[in-house]
Amino acid sequence: xxxxxxxxxxxxxxxxxxxxxxxxxxxxxxxxxxxxxxxxxxxxxxxxxxxxxxxxxxxxxxxxxxxxxxxxxxxxxxxxxxxxxxxxxxxxxxxxxxxxxxxxxxxxxxxxxxxxxxxxxxxxxxxxxxxxxxxxxxxxxxxxxxxxxxxxxxxxxxxxxxxxxxxxxxxxxxxxxxxxxxxxxxxxxxxxxxxxxxxxxxxxxxxxxxxxxxxxxxxxxxxxxxxxxxxxxxxxxxxxxxxxxxxxxxxxxxxxxxxxxxxxxxxxxxxxxxxxxxxxxxxxxxxxxxxxxxxxxxxxxxxxxxxxxxxxxxxxxxxxxxxxxxxxxxxxxxxxxxxxxxxxxxxx
Amino acid sequence: xxxxxxxxxxxxxxxxxxxxxxxxxxxxxxxxxxxxxxxxxxxxxxxxxxxxxxxxxxxxxxxxxxxxxxxxxxxxxxxxxxxxxxxxxxxxxxxxxxxxxxxxxxxxxxxxxxxxxxxxxxxxxxxxxxxxxxxxxxxxxxxxxxxxxxxxxxxxxxxxxxxxxxxxxxxxxxxxxxxxxxxxxxxxxxxxxxxxxxxxxxxxxxxxxxxxxxxxxxxxxxxxxxxxxxxxxxxxxxxxxxxxxxxxxxxxxxxxxxxxxxxxxxxxxxxxxxxxxxxxxxxxxxxxxxxxxxxxxxxxxxxxxxxxxxxxxxxxxxxxxxxxxxxxxxxxxxxxxxxxxxxxxxxxxxxxxxxxxxxxxxxxxxxxxxxxxxxxxxxxxxxxxxxxxxxxxxxxxxxxxxxxxxxxxxxxxxxxxxxxxxxxxxxxxxxxxxxxxxxxxxxxxxxxxxxxxxxxxxxxxxxxxxxxxxxxxxxxxxxxxxxxxxxxxxxxxxxxxxxxxxxxxxxxxxxxxxxxxxxxxxxxxxxxxxxxxxxxxxxxxxxxxxxxxxxxxxxxxxxxxxxxxxxxxxxxxxxxxxxxxxxxxxxxxxxxxxxxxxxxxxxxxxxxxxxxxxxxxxxxxxxxxxxx
Numbered sequence: 001x002x003x004x005x006x007x008x009x010x011x012x013x014x015x016x017x018x019x020x021x022x023x024x025x026x027x028x029x030x031x032x033x034x035x036x037x038x039x040x041x042x043x044x045x046x047x048x049x050x051x052x053x054x055x056x057x058x059x060x061x062x063x064x065x066x067x068x069x070x071x072x073x074x075x076x077x078x079x080x081x082x083x084x085x086x087x088x089x090x091x092x093x094x095x096x097x098x099x100x101x102x103x104x105x106x107x108x109x110x111x112x113x114x115x116x117x118x119x120x121x122x123x124x125x126x127x128x129x130x131x132x133x134x135x136x137x138x139x140x141x142x143x144x145x146x147x148x149x150x151x152x153x154x155x156x157x158x159x160x161x162x163x164x165x166x167x168x169x170x171x172x173x174x175x176x177x178x179x180x181x182x183x184x185x186x187x188x189x190x191x192x193x194x195x196x197x198x199x200x201x202x203x204x205x206x207x208x209x210x211x212x213x214x215x216x217x218x219x220x221x222x223x224x225x226x227x228x229x230x231x232x233x234x235x236x237x238x239x240x241x242x243x244x245x246x247x248x249x250x251x252x253x254x255x256x257x258x259x260x261x262x263x264x265x266x267x268x269x270x271x272x273x274x275x276x277x278x279x280x281x282x283x284x285x286x287x288x289x290x291x292x293x294x295x296x297x298x299x300x301x302x303x304x305x306x307x308x309x310x311x312x313x314x315x316x317x318x319x320x321x322x323x324x325x326x327x328x329x330x331x332x333x334x335x336x337x338x339x340x341x342x343x344x345x346x347x348x
Numbered sequence: 349x350x351x352x353x354x355x356x357x358x359x360x361x362x363x364x365x366x367x368x369x370x371x372x373x374x375x376x377x378x379x380x381x382x383x384x385x386x387x388x389x390x391x392x393x394x395x396x397x398x399x400x401x402x403x404x405x406x407x408x409x410x411x412x413x414x415x416x417x418x419x420x421x422x423x424x425x426x427x428x429x430x431x432x433x434x435x436x437x438x439x440x441x442x443x444x445x446x447x448x449x450x451x452x453x454x455x456x457x458x459x460x461x462x463x464x465x466x467x468x469x470x471x472x473x474x475x476x477x478x479x480x481x482x483x484x485x486x487x488x489x490x491x492x493x494x495x496x497x498x499x500x501x502x503x504x505x506x507x508x509x510x511x512x513x514x515x516x517x518x519x520x521x522x523x524x525x526x527x528x529x530x531x532x533x534x535x536x537x538x539x540x541x542x543x544x545x546x547x548x549x550x551x552x553x554x555x556x557x558x559x560x561x562x563x564x565x566x567x568x569x570x571x572x573x574x575x576x577x578x579x580x581x582x583x584x585x586x587x588x589x590x591x592x593x594x595x596x597x598x599x600x601x602x603x604x605x606x607x608x609x610x611x612x613x614x615x616x617x618x619x620x621x622x623x624x625x626x627x628x629x630x631x632x633x634x635x636x637x638x639x640x641x642x643x644x645x646x647x648x649x650x651x652x653x654x655x656x657x658x659x660x661x662x663x664x665x666x667x668x669x670x671x672x673x674x675x676x677x678x679x680x681x682x683x684x685x686x687x688x689x690x691x692x693x694x695x696x697x698x699x700x701x702x703x704x705x706x707x708x709x710x711x712x713x714x715x716x717x718x719x720x721x722x723x724x725x726x727x728x729x730x731x732x733x734x735x736x737x738x739x740x741x742x743x744x745x746x747x748x749x750x751x752x753x754x755x756x757x758x759x760x761x762x763x764x765x766x767x768x769x770x771x772x773x774x775x776x777x778x779x780x781x782x783x784x785x786x787x788x789x790x791x792x793x794x795x796x797x798x799x800x801x802x803x804x805x806x807x808x809x810x811x812x813x814x815x816x817x818x819x820x821x822x823x824x825x826x827x828x829x830x831x832x833x834x835x836x837x838x839x840x841x842x843x844x845x846x847x848x849x850x851x852x853x854x855x856x857x858x859x860x861x862x863x864x865x866x867x868x869x870x871x872x873x874x875x876x877x878x879x880x881x882x883x884x885x886x887x888x889x890x891x892x893x894x895x896x897x898x899x900x901x902x903x904x905x906x907x908x909x910x911x912x913x914x915x916x917x918x919x920x921x922x923x924x925x926x927x928x929x930x931x932x933x934x935x936x937x938x939x940x941x942x943x944x945x946x947x948x949x950x951x952x953x954x955x956x957x958x959x960x961x962x963x964x965x966x967x968x969x970x971x972x973x974x975x976x
Binding site for chain 2: 068114
């Protein structure tokens with residue numbers, strides 16, 4: 001189809017700079033999007049995929065400008081529709097490495113239908129969902145993840161919509177991968193993006209991203225050095241859920257109920273705690289509920305970061321390709337076969 | 349072989365040129381299957397043929413009611429036919445509702461074959477006949493030739509020893525009727541026997557019962573005194589030698605997309621969402637995996653088109669199919685396809701609107717939406733198919749224009765073409781136009797930068813697909829700078845880009861055939877200008893008008909945007925231009941606006957196609973008007 005260079009050369013070692021386009025990022029100073037862009041550029045060279053085989057698609061919103069700033073192939077689409085566009089591309093060209101940049105409004109409001117259906121189909125896409133709990137590009141209206149009570153230009157008396165829980169929605173939609181990261185923790189974000197890229201299937205990464213203009217400090221509880229340790233727990237496979245400044249708090253499962261315990265006072269050892277297992281959908285579902293407001297308000301449970309859930313499941317494009325291979329096991333039918341059809345008749 | 353010309357008794361066989369038959373009954377009576385089988389037999393026999401199924405939008409409307417009537421009309425003939433017939437000569441009415449719903453379209457003096465069990469007290473009441481009235485007995489059908497046949501009773505008798513349940517036996521009654529019609533038109537049973545044997549491969553008992561019921565119907569015709577005076581009929585086969593297949597419009601669209609992919613060397617991707625009456629395009633393509641076709645049943649109409657845009661960006665021949673409400677949902681994405689300048693075929697199978705409207709009935713009311721139904725100025729080519737077979741050629745042409753001009757193309761069909769069928773002489777691959785995608789070749793680091801929106805002399809940009817080294821670029825819905833494709837809010841640039849996008853579509857007129865006159869003189873009193881599925885009715889009406897010596901011609905538009913370059917010249921050669929449309933007048937606006945002439949409109953917005961008599965009457969009236 002194309003005149004690809006067929007001579008074999010040692011590929012040059014690429015760096016983050018090789019993935020930067022010539023366009024200047026036009027996000028506000030201090031916007032969390034800059035940090036996410038930087039980590040995406042950092043992680044790209046680690047994937048071993050040439051830039052021409054990477055495509056980043058997006059919808060509409062601040063985060064959806066991201067493709068313009070990457071030196072890969074990219075399409076800035078229409079509001080909420082990046083996921084079906086990416087699905088069409090991936091189904092048609094399974095060999096490409098396809099990313100989607102989207103936001104809480106783009107993915108969960110106008111694109112909500114595509115969000116749930118893409119997750120259940122599981123095409124191999126890496127979805128980076130920038131969650132700033134606000135509409136930025138339209139200047140400060142509440143989003144489907146805004147907290148109850150948040151006062152915005154369209155909720156002057158406070159938000160009364162119950163917010164979406166991205167993790168619970170992803171797992172409930174049959175998603176095969178969910179992870180959460182934070183714009184301010186670059187190194188960790190980079191590691192999560194890499195995990196997402198390596199997962200075969202739809203990888204959903206929710207990034208808590210600060211909007212300094214319209215919803216500043218929405219995630220401050222997980223950011224400030226004073227609070228961070230007590231309000232966050234970082235998930236590691238096969239490791240107990242331990243957190244706190246002194247690493248002396250843990251989480252135990254009492255039946256289906258997660259309970260915070262004090263390792264010093266309660267006479268417990270780490271082996272008594274909940275051990276993280278990202279292949280356990282039931283535990284992932286409970287982790288997803290850690291984000292509910294009540295938990296935070298009462299300082300009961302810390303907010304989890306990391307890979308909640310990762311399941312090996314056939315991708316949509318692999319399943320379709322397998323069906324086509326099966327149909328073509330006796331060779332690809334010809335144009336002549338097509339035009340003649342299966343019920344032609346001869347008039348003599 | 350059953351020798352259909354020989355009968356046990358000497359019944360006269362009369363030759364006829366053409367006959368239009370309607371099979372009508374309750375939705376559950378199997379009339380679509382009966383009609384389809386009859387059509388297959390007639391096609392293989394070698395007569396010309398045109399079919400039209402007409403059924404309610406409910407899967408099972410209340411049995412016995414007018415709402416539940418399902419019909420299958422076909423015309424077969426020794427000469428070319430373009431419609432299922434303005435009126436039918438023969439009506440099979442399996443119940444009283446079927447008779448009541450269709451009697452107005454039966455020729456005076458026409459034949460009614462009535463299944464008497466469908467005319468019992470209960471059925472008559474359900475059909476809304478007054479108490480005590482039975483059209484088979486009360487003389488109200490005196491102007492027709494009525495044959496009351498106890499179809500159910502005779503089927504039961506024939507299958508008494510079949511071992512089937514009484515419910516299963518009763519379901520074979522349509523085959524009895526089919527057999528009777530085969531006898532009446534001296535048609536062979538073998539084709540249907542083979543079909544039934546194949547269909548019920550795993551249930552030989554059922555196959556045998558259906559065949560037996562059909563033969564019982566056939567021999568009933570032979571043995572009863574009922575048809576002694578009428579006799580039998582013979583429509584001589586006239587088809588040219590060759591290999592044929594019968595296709596519906598929707599099947600033809602699906603075959604065309606696959607053919608265009610094969611011919612162009614592209615992979616076909618169809619993103620689609622089920623909607624009546626367009627769904628068979630998706631269904632047909634879902635079965636074409638051995639041709640490498642990829643179908644994606646999306647979660648909604650929007651995802652259907654957007655997934656196709658993604659596939660088109662990746663280098664596939666991408667298409668989506670829908671009907672009015674779906675096209676409305678796709679309009680935002682069409683704007684994206686226009687500004688991205690990627691190839692995309694959108695097949696819109698029109699139905700009665702607005703809203704859910706008449707989902708199973710045809711209309712030509714989406715022309716304005718196809719031409720103008722987008723935000724901003726977003727011109728794109730619009731072409732329309734005229735017949736079931738033409739759905740192939742028009743869809744193929746849509747794919748050619750889309751790929752060669754890097755643009756979305758709307759291809760209009762409608763519910764009439766979608767489900768109607770006609771024989772199609774199997775096309776040779778060599779006769780199909782070449783389709784040449786213009787992929788941008790890989791770029792070396794020392795080469796000048798790649799300019800995604802640099803255009804050739806037709807103003808077409810190149811197709812730079814992911815995976816091609818050195819062409820990494822970003823495009824999107826935001827206005828772009830000329831040539832570089834970078835985001836630009838520059839006022840002058842936006843105006844330039846708007847003009848370039850429009851001019852690019854206008855120049856497609858250089859790459860399409862000139863308009864021809866389908867029939868009639870190049871100059872004269874009246875030009876009937878049609879588009880879409882009214883072709884058959886106009887064609888037949890103009891043929892008759894010409895036979896009557898009227899000064900009339902027929903031109904039928906495939907290319908509605910842009911118009912063929914010579915259209916204005918053709919229109920200028922006639923005193924009056926008559927534009928029949930199954931809408932309140934849409935093409936007429938565009939013709940008036942483009943050519944500053946005053947055509948005469950003729951609207952029909954009833955969810956049923958034009959028939960040739962209506963058009964002929966209109967032509968005759970208009971001629972009188974001109975002459976007075």
